[in-house]
Amino acid sequence: MVRGSLQGIDSWREPLTRPAFAAHKRANARLRGLWCGSISPRERGEVKRCGGIGTVDFPIDLLLNALVAGLLLGAFYAAVTVGVSISFGILDIVNIAHPGFIILGSYIAYIINTRLGVDPIVASIIMLPAFYALGALVYQVYYASFEKYGQESLRGLAFFFGLLFVTEVTLILVFGVDYRYVEAAYIGPSLHFGVVDLPLRMLVPCLVALALFGALQLFLSRTFIGRAIMAVAQDQLALQLMGASPMRIKRIAFAISIATASIAGALLIIIQPVEPSVGREYIGRVFAICVFGGLGSLPGALIGAMLLGIIESFTSTFYGPSWSPAVAFGFLLLTLAFRPAGLFGR
Numbered sequence: 001m002v003r004g005s006l007q008g009i010d011s012w013r014e015p016l017t018r019p020a021f022a023a024h025k026r027a028n029a030r031l032r033g034l035w036c037g038s039i040s041p042r043e044r045g046e047v048k049r050c051g052g053i054g055t056v057d058f059p060i061d062l063l064l065n066a067l068v069a070g071l072l073l074g075a076f077y078a079a080v081t082v083g084v085s086i087s088f089g090i091l092d093i094v095n096i097a098h099p100g101f102i103i104l105g106s107y108i109a110y111i112i113n114t115r116l117g118v119d120p121i122v123a124s125i126i127m128l129p130a131f132y133a134l135g136a137l138v139y140q141v142y143y144a145s146f147e148k149y150g151q152e153s154l155r156g157l158a159f160f161f162g163l164l165f166v167t168e169v170t171l172i173l174v175f176g177v178d179y180r181y182v183e184a185a186y187i188g189p190s191l192h193f194g195v196v197d198l199p200l201r202m203l204v205p206c207l208v209a210l211a212l213f214g215a216l217q218l219f220l221s222r223t224f225i226g227r228a229i230m231a232v233a234q235d236q237l238a239l240q241l242m243g244a245s246p247m248r249i250k251r252i253a254f255a256i257s258i259a260t261a262s263i264a265g266a267l268l269i270i271i272q273p274v275e276p277s278v279g280r281e282y283i284g285r286v287f288a289i290c291v292f293g294g295l296g297s298l299p300g301a302l303i304g305a306m307l308l309g310i311i312e313s314f315t316s317t318f319y320g321p322s323w324s325p326a327v328a329f330g331f332l333l334l335t336l337a338f339r340p341a342g343l344f345g346r
Contacts, residue, residue: 061195066317067310072202074309076271078302079209079264080282081289082216083257088287089295090233091250091257093142097160098286099279100167101258105131105265106180106274107171113182120182121208124266128259135258138163139251164279171276179273187270205267212263216256217298229253233296284329292332293343300344308332 080102087095105124112123146156186200220226228249231239236246268274289308293300311331312324319327336342 062317064196066313068196068198069202069317070310070313071306072198072206072309073313074306075206075209076202076267077285077289077309078305079205079212079260079267081286081301081305082213082298083260083264084286085290085293085296085298085301086216086229086257086260087254089290089297089301090229091253092233093139093254094157095160095254095257096157096283096287097163097167098257098261099282100164101131101134101261102265102268102282103171103274103276103279104167105262106269106278107175107265108262109266109269110180110182110274113184119184120266120270121204121263124262127262131262132255132259135255136251138258139254142254143247143251168276168279175276177275177277179275180269181273182269184270201270205270208263208267212260213298213302216260220298225249225252230296288329288332291342292335294341297342297344300342304343 080099083101084095084098087093087098105127108127109120109123112118112126113120116123118126142156142159146159186204189200191198191200191203220230228239228242228244229252232246232249232253239246239249268278272278285308289304290301292308293302293304308328308331311328315324315327
């Protein structure tokens, strides 16, 4: 049954932008470089002429809320991207099925939440071992069928595309195409600090995403297996001389990347209702953030996701949500033109 309509991630920012955007419509037009002509007495409080140049009285509350919204949205993008940053950025495995595993995590969180009343984030943590095992199984099939014979480039890509298609069709057959959502105490309320609003349904996923990044960064930099994962993409022969199996290390790393989809899926269904095809919206975004931040760099992926979230938030606030993907990806292309390896590329 239909339990809600998908408003998208941008919907929670709409109450913040409508009154301010209506009040500053002409000011924002001049901000975009339009001609500054005659100004009525009513408008003089919004735009002032000074030496033939229009100066805009920025709505500070609107700017602050757009900035905060971008940071919260960027943290969510980081949680969605971290798995791809490991599989694609470190292992060079183009796992385009990763958004499908995220949607699978969303539906599992939905089932546990609606039937057992468990918090979706707690449910995703409980399901981490199951997703880890699923990731290890997927990599074993991928290695035995493609990577072992050097056919991972094109046939491996088709393999992951098939996984994405099978996952989506299976979810449609089981749950239908209706939107599903979860219930939790932090979905709905907001914190207010002066003119800044912090919706808890965005703040909680942001904190969880930062904790996930911190835990993975510590694991990759402080443990032997973590350092072996970072080394497997650089020199597999040296890794073998250290007594480690590259195939085993890759299986562990890929399993960890799929395990992160469990948490990312729970965060997604907290932020917005989901249906089986929602994952397609994130395929381009996650790979773009991974390349933007730099392949193999988790801090780079986090900073890249934050920047992309801020750009989308400001674009949605002042120009409309339909412009945000074009502006964000345009900024990505401009950055790669000057830094082809990304912000923190290896």
